[in-house]
Amino acid sequence: MTPELLRERLAQAGDERMKVAEDLFGVADFLRTNSSVQRALTDPSREQSDKDALVDRLFAPVVSAVSIQCLHDLVAGHWSRPRDIVHAVEEAGCDAVLLSAQFDGVLEETEAQLVAVSVFLQSHRDLRNELSDLSALSPKGRADLAQSVFQSVLGQPSMRLLRRCVGRTSHGHLLGKLRELAVRAANLSGRxxxxxxxxxxxxxxxxxxxxxxxxxxxxxxxxxxxxxxxxxxxxxxxxxxxxxxxxxxxxxxxxxxxxxxx
Known part of the structure; x- marks a missing residue:
């Protein structure tokens, strides 16, 4: 799903743009542990109308109408592997947070905060390891720890992305993920x-x-x-x-x- 199309969808969501991001994160979590649904939504022999109907049946009761539109857009893609759709929905959720920041006029601020966190963690190895060690704390525990450390210096979009990163990123990849998000933020603003x-x-x-x-x-x-x-x-x-x-x-x-x- 291109950022341009996602921007169009979010424009329809009004003040509910961040809810679209949360919906997409929730769907990504569901798909991550349901390989049969991954296969059904990425099967090239299956009609698009069937995929859309499955999306509606599974998710329409719990996510917004705009989120359903985004999911229809996503399942219309072509996939090398079924699990690639998990990454695509996760990325769309992250982009939705960044685009919401852009709608609110705080995208550059969000980018700068993501960079600042990555620089700080690069020089604080113990904290970095604690935030990315999957065996030490639960995903929520790692996210709560990150929030307790950085809540005084981060806005809502950057804090949401940080919580998502530490909750879902495997050991050794946290800095790379934060930098990737900063790059995506810069690209969205044409830099x-x-x-x-x-x-x-x-x-x-x-x-x-x-x-x-x-x-x-x-x-x-x-x-x-x-x-x-x-x-x-x-x-x-x-x-x-x-x-x-x-x-x-x-x-x-x-x-x-x-x-x-x-």
Whole structure:
């Protein structure tokens, strides 16, 4: 389901946009533990009308009419594996939260908060592990812990996404999921998300110059997040989607050593 189509659906929901997100999260949880329904909704030999009827029978009594429309849109897709629909519904729920933030004028704020949480957790390993250890706490327990730590600094959309991440993300993937959501937020507002790693703290002027260079290169506004990595020694590592530019001193020194050794 494209963000553009989801935006159209949410426009019909008015003040109930966040309820659509909650509905989609609930459906994703149901599908995650019901492989037979996954197969029924993704079977390429089954008529679309049959899939829609199954969606209506299962979910119409408990979710909104707009949510049902979204589910009809989702089951109309083509699937490599039945379980892929779980990921698609989950993503649609996350996008619904972000788009609701955009409707409310707080999307950039939400993006910045997601980045701030990921940066904080990157430097606080014990808390990060506790929030992503599936054996230590229940999903609700991990979500409640995250809320107790971050509730004073997060708005409703970013807190909802954080609770969802720590409740549903497996060990070792929490930071990646938070960053993915920040990227999605930037994309929804027409900006490219850029990760910049440096050995030393960059000044505001340096960041401004770098972002202007990147905007020219990408022909798009950018949203950059900066991380300190002293082991780089100097220079920068920049990641833009699948592209990675390594201009760090550590890499250049390593290349020089390899050339000397032959």
């Amino acid at each position: 490219r998300f850029v990760f910049v790693e440096s050995a030393h703290e960059l000044s505001d002027d340096q960041k401004m110059r770098l972002e202007k260079i990147l905007e020219t290169k990408l022909a798009s506004p950018v949203s950059a997040t900066y991380t300190l990595r002293p082991e780089l020694l100097g220079g920068l590592v920049i990641r833009m989607g699948t592209e990675r530019v390594d201009a760090s001193l550590a890499t250049r020194v390593g290349a020089l050593k390899r050339s000397i050794v032959g």
